[in-house]
Amino acid sequence: MCPALKRDAEIKISVDPYESFMLQHLRHYGLFASKRSALKDSPHRTASFQNILTASSEQDHGFILLEKNSSSSDDLHSDSEGGEREIHQRLKPAPRSRQLLLDSDRACSIPRLREPQGLFTALSLSSPHRAVRWPSECQVIKEEIRHIGTNTLRSQGPHQPEWEPAEPELFYQPTGLERTPMPVGSDKGRVVYLSDPATKTSHFTCACVGGSRRPVKTRTVSPSGVEDSALEFESRFESGNLQKAVRVGLHDYELTLRTDLYTTKHTQWFYFRVRNMKVGVTYRFTIVNLMKSRSLYSLGMRPLLYSERAAQTQGLGWHRAGTNIKYYCNQSESEGRLLHSLTWTCQFPFQEDTCYFAHCYPYTYTDLCRYLSGVTSNPATAAYCRLRVLCHSLAGNAVYVLTVTSPSAGREAGRAKRAVVVTARVHPGETNSSWVMQGFLEFLLGDSPDARLLRDTFVFKVVPMLNPDGVVVGNYRCSLTGRDLNRNYCTLLRDAFPCVWHTRNMVKRLMTEREVLMYCDLHGHSRKNNVFMYGCEHHGNAAARLHERVYPLMMSKNVGDKVSPSDYTLLIVKH
Template sequence: MLKISSQFDSGAIEVVSLADAQNIHLKIRCDNASPFSQWFHFRLLGAKDQDCVIHFDNAASSAYPDGWSDYNAVASYDTENWFRVASDYDGQTLRIHHRPERESVFYAYFEPYSWERHMRLIGEAVEASPLCESVHLGSTLDGRDMDLLRVGVEMPGKKNIWITARQHPGESMAEWFVEGLLETLLDPENSVARVLLEKAVFYIVPNMNPDGSVRGNLRTNAAGANLNREWATPTMERSPEVFLVRQMMLETGIDAFLDVHGDEAIPHNFVAGCEDNASFSAHQASLQAAFKASWLATCPDFQTEFGYEKGKFGPETLTIATNWVGDAFDCLAYTVEMPFKDTAKRPLPEVGWNGERSRQFGASVLLPLLAVVDQLR
């Protein structure tokens, strides 16, 4: 007998029909207080050695239907090792084709990053180095902790580098990115990290949206707020996550800022800066160019050919974290985007873009930060 469940951390799906293994029909569930839909994460039981065809009947009405083209879902038997499974999209319905080798198999839009792993990341980072301290910023609407990691010794003259991730909870690759960055930054034998920490203090928020992450939302928090449109006027009632982080930013000041995301449709890693800000300065332009040139020269997974078109966000521009920070602090400010799909230029079809590749990409960003750290002020 077939069974599908999603009552677990980041689980999300609606069952339409489980008539037989080759004709499973599901709907992608909307965020709890918003019409955004794209994220799914569920467990299938009882389909071992059966040729399964899983239909997502409402894929065409999802938030980003262009994301389904050339996309393959991820699967795991143990929730630790994830692999890609054949999927196709006909413009209306997304289908997964898979023959499970076990009685229990998990499927997801992207390799999840659990709340338990998040809590372990915070604890292990603090234990890894006396230079790392956990700062409690406050609580979310669901009562979860907003965690910030401060890495480095605060001293006059040091630069303040801020990194935030996972404003959109379904973009779990963003927290994998932070995990890889932290592992490298806290390595006492890594010369790049040592030099950076002589010159800068890092303020890192690994998960900006804990409630949305646990609830299995794609893009919003418990109140239905898209946090990356809340930066101009956040409130504790609607977007406490942004309010609390922004408050701390105003206390410390910012010399460089990275906000880490995932993009549904574009099969490349890229950055988006502050060019659309009326306040965009020659100083920012110089920093952006130097940062991109260094990352391009040192990381084959980074590219600058593909990305967002100019003016993409229109009147929403200064409600977005990167643009608000760039405007408020006249600093280097970039949104980092990674794909949900594979990378088009250097694909690895068995796993696609995944958690481990995101971790390595996160570690690689320290070199371009080193290249510009002396120019930040």
Template sequence: MKISTRFDGGSVIVKDLSNPADIRLALRPDNAADFAQWFYFRLQGAAYQNCVMHFDNAAEAAYPEGWEDYQACASYDRRNWFRVPTAYENGVLTINHTPLSNSIYYAYFEPYSSEQHLNLLGEAQGSGLCQIDDLGSTVEGRDINLLTIGNQVESDLKVWMIARQHPGETMAEWFIEGLLARLLDPQDPTARALLDRATFYIVPNMNPDGSALGNLRTNAAGANLNREWAAPSREKSPEVFAVREKMQETGVDLFLDIHGDETIPFVFAAGTEGIPAYNERIAALEQQFKIALEAASPDFQDEYGYPKDEPGQADMRLATNWVGQQFGCLAYTLEMPFKDNHNLPDDDFGWNGQRSLRLGEAMLSAIWQVSGSLR
């Protein structure tokens, strides 16, 4: 048997591989930080053997409560992913699975590779409706790319969307793929109507370094990008620095920051209740937006989520809070589950890339519904 991780996003520590019924593994922390939860590895040579894989340090994960009711993801071809039996007991996460081929991949969530990211950019540009700009370079020299879709005229609404500040939250880029597919479809009436009214600025992957390195939450310098917005630096958080500069150049009328949540098994949104600039207008817009998204997708709900910040108590290092304060606009963090969505459970696949993609498609309908009220 062999376990390997020398591929894009790969991450695990192998402690003992001598017995397929008692494989001992450990979660590997981010390359320059202590966050550990993401894993992605290839197991070879174990076809038709019952493999019991124990993560001995699961209790030391960034979000150990995330293991409750969690099922790991597996794939033979890295295109079709399914859930496999997983249990968390006495601080140890255990995957119990009999692979039907000699090569199989296991991951915390369905990955979205750097190659897929580049293909996404290429397909978007190939539509003839999208302009790709380079905003700068990451700590390790990867590109920070911005997709601009629309007429780019002064009167247009400015809709900004970013994804994967936390690189292990791959569902965020699946979401962007779905949204782009619909937005760039010339036969889609909602997309056409929106592009007559708005210009979209989309960063599909805010953290290319962390994505390639197999990190959960940080970039190559160990920075949690969603705690850098109040004072980003070119050295530690060039990704946020570059995107923030471009936002100040264009302005923002609607901002969506796309994420995944390890512990809450629902799709939900978090607003800007705690920022100083929060007012009745923004509160009404938030309510309008949530109603519109609930109508567009039964996967979204507003009963479960994060506690709302008290007035004036918002953490201004977070993207949604900083943007909402800076531009006085509707700003939301959208969260999708690593587990299943308890509103519409799926035993075979749980929450996955395709469901994230469909939510991205549905988001356009919600944006259309609120677009007339954003200014």
């Protein structure tokens, strides 16, 4: 290799841009020139270059080049290759850290760790790093599902719902004449929708953006060449979980829900789409594989309906609908357990509409990301709200944590603040907990005097969605492990239960820094009304038992129409 090429190759050894930049300048100033007289004939240039090296080493470039007056005349006038090797030896990374800050609050400077930066100040769902990840065997349609009233953010301020009922919706009043259809099945009916079983294996293996790589096939089954009046069903979208639809009458449909992935149970939540309906026709829907013996549907709750045409023409969002509602045991079994049915009738408001039915107001993982994107892009909240990724779920979806507090006057004042931890959606089918969480965040990030007082007094750690994988695939209770995360907070299996493991670890770490005043986990019950609370059990500790009752008492005083002290219990009973 010729000397010139050899020098160029050695210079390219350095991968640091600043080091390469300085080496090029060393050559420019003649240090690596083949003529020994390059620097010898120019004392001014030699002195100037030494000053440049000294000044550069004093800056935070992370390299020690040459100390002033450390090189003799023989060093500076060595041959080109020897001088270049010496510079390479001296251009070694010096130990440095951008995470240490000098605390000047005290008499002497004390190093401390820099506060973590907000990693995702603006979430972008179009980015492959932010796209929703599904189990690789799940087929997912490419259509984007959007509903009015779900996280349509305004840049001028906090989220305001586009639509909400003008007045509370009435319960269904049973007449005693409601029908109780028994399951018929595909033997006596015609299958009009059948989704591929999402669990090819008994356990989760891998995930990818958008689910299965195979082409998404049409799952609505109709006779070829014949105009069919059957409804068209679909649920292969985020939080959807309809497995099969069987036409058992002219306008009657028997529906089977998919169980939680990698399990054979947990069916209560439902969310699916319907098309090809006719106006003035009364349709009956019967879900035949519900597993709970009791339900709020027996007390007047009605399914939720969303019509795209009604949303476009009337601004009408999700609303309670349906008549002839009945929840009952249908005498069929699954693994030795009796199954129950929910039946209702409905007339659709528009011809050839696209409608959705749901157990509760849907709140998907994408909805959360849109909401957090609006929060982090709002300059008004940037001073007291920081968003980070706590961990990633089993499928690789981000579990976000927000830190909300006002800037403190000093380090000691910041340390004196007590902490409040709020989490939600450990059970994916309890979507009402996400709506309560969003309302809590909107209040806490708002401009009211109470919100400012809370931010000035406390440090809030908020994990708005503990089980994003379960939310994505439409589970009711479990994660992709097939286990209830709410029963695994004490787990040692970090890789199997990352969401609750990292949440627990965050709380433990927080307790070493400051007092944690309260931990509040938001849920939604399938058989209880209003707002109620479960507390921690403290056997033999009277002071702790009294302390646990303070917050429920405060709630009952502030919102007595929704919270009663009698709705608080320390005795946890499995329902």
